[in-house]
Amino acid sequence: MVAQPFDWTFYNTLATELAGRADEASHRSAISRAYYYVFHLALARALSNGYQRYPGEASHVQLWRKYTESPDPKCKKLAEIAKRLKEKRERADYDNFYPRIGDEVRELIRDAERFAAALTALPQRFPVC
Numbered sequence: 001m002v003a004q005p006f007d008w009t010f011y012n013t014l015a016t017e018l019a020g021r022a023d024e025a026s027h028r029s030a031i032s033r034a035y036y037y038v039f040h041l042a043l044a045r046a047l048s049n050g051y052q053r054y055p056g057e058a059s060h061v062q063l064w065r066k067y068t069e070s071p072d073p074k075c076k077k078l079a080e081i082a083k084r085l086k087e088k089r090e091r092a093d094y095d096n097f098y099p100r101i102g103d104e105v106r107e108l109i110r111d112a113e114r115f116a117a118a119l120t121a122l123p124q125r126f127p128v129c
Helices: 009-019 024-048 059-068 073-094 101-121
Strands: none
Touching: 009 024, 009 101, 024 059, 024 073, 024 101, 059 073, 073 101
């Protein structure tokens, strides 16, 4: 049996499910899964355009720089959404206190979904790698 690549949209489905729960652990996990959903969508697009990661610098920094430095303003907007999600993901994964997480989690899920829709609408040649 040939292994199939993982479908990262399952992370969005899981994030949505977890966001609907009442506990903080689920909300933290939802934020993390939403960010990684966005990261892997963006990575797949960049790889399809010849993106290569270079050792010595964090992969997330490199990827989001590609989007930030793109000549297309829509790529720059995607990078802004992704950086906001990344900051919230790091907070959810590392901070002992995350006030108002229950208020933020659903908005972050919507950000991830907006990101996915905007990436799909972006011309295939972007980001330029």
